[in-house]
Amino acid sequence: MKNSEALPTDPSEWELLTLSLAEEKARLLGEGFGDWSKNHFNVFCRASAKHGRTSYERISVEVGKTEEEVQRYAEVFWKKGEQALSEGEWKKVVTAVEKGEKKLEEIARLSKATQEVREGGREEGREDCVSL
Secondary structure, X not given: OOOOOOOOOOHHHOOOOOHHXXXXXXXXXXXXXXXXXXXXXXXXXXXXXXXXXXXXXXXXXXXXXXXXXXXXXHHHHHHHHHHHOOHHHHHHHHHHHHHHHHHHHHHHHHHHHHHHHHHHHHHOOOOOOOOO
16 A cells, blocks of 8 residues: 555555564664653653753653663653754753753852852861851
């Protein structure tokens, strides 16, 4: 049957897959992410922005998948996502993740600076404080 033809309404007229095509279909489905829904995708994107694109353990908790599943999905997503999504959707996801990662970097920088100030005050035997 050609792709342009309508599917026969009588199931007895339907063509079944050959064994080799059925095996290929099973292999391809096994390689894909058939158990990932649109909701999983949306949560994955939000969690990647919140925790950083390689924080697989934290992302996995939010997505409800194992860390290994999330890592495998993320690796494929960041490799092929630009071709799989529309330009607008890809830009939206990348912008959100990059913004979240910058926020995480700033939090880490401020935390480190705060820790250094605290440790510096202890080392000199004084407490840093501001008098008003």
